[in-house]
Amino acid sequence: MKTIAIIAHDGKKPEMVQFLNEHREILDSNQVKMIATGTTGSKTEAAGYNVEKLLSGPVGGDAQIAARIAEKKVDMVIFFRDPLDKHPHEPDIFMLMRLCDVHNVPLATNPATARLLIKGL
Numbered sequence: 001m002k003t004i005a006i007i008a009h010d011g012k013k014p015e016m017v018q019f020l021n022e023h024r025e026i027l028d029s030n031q032v033k034m035i036a037t038g039t040t041g042s043k044t045e046a047a048g049y050n051v052e053k054l055l056s057g058p059v060g061g062d063a064q065i066a067a068r069i070a071e072k073k074v075d076m077v078i079f080f081r082d083p084l085d086k087h088p089h090e091p092d093i094f095m096l097m098r099l100c101d102v103h104n105v106p107l108a109t110n111p112a113t114a115r116l117l118i119k120g121l
């Protein structure tokens with residue numbers, strides 16, 4: 001069983017849903033568990049997937065996922081960041097990405113990278 005963390009900023013949520021739908025077969029299999037920040041999780045559920053929803057990003061969701069990364073409970077992170085928007089919780093976003101590097105967890109921040117990573121699952 002592999003755990004994938006799914007996170008998307010508002011401007012990137014449509015791209016995330018499109019990405020998920022392109023990989024439905026893999027993501028629906030019993031070999032994959034998804035966790036997500038709150039609103040991304042709601043969109044993921046609305047698209048028909050099972051997902052564990054954590055808090056919304058700005059109120060601690062990124063920090064919760066970062067903690068799971070530190071606890072070695074996450075195998076891959078797909079985080080479609082919006083580089084053209086400001087985020088009040090930027091310190092949490094950097095913490096999450098930093099912990100991916102500390103713990104050598106694969107991190108995709110755009111669909112092109114995510115497509116390559118998910119093929120390697």
Ligand SMILES: O=C(CO)COP(=O)(O)O
Binds near residue numbers: 007040056093
């Ligand atoms: O803010 C986010 C990531 O930094 C995402 O949070 P939501 O999925 O709750 O919108």
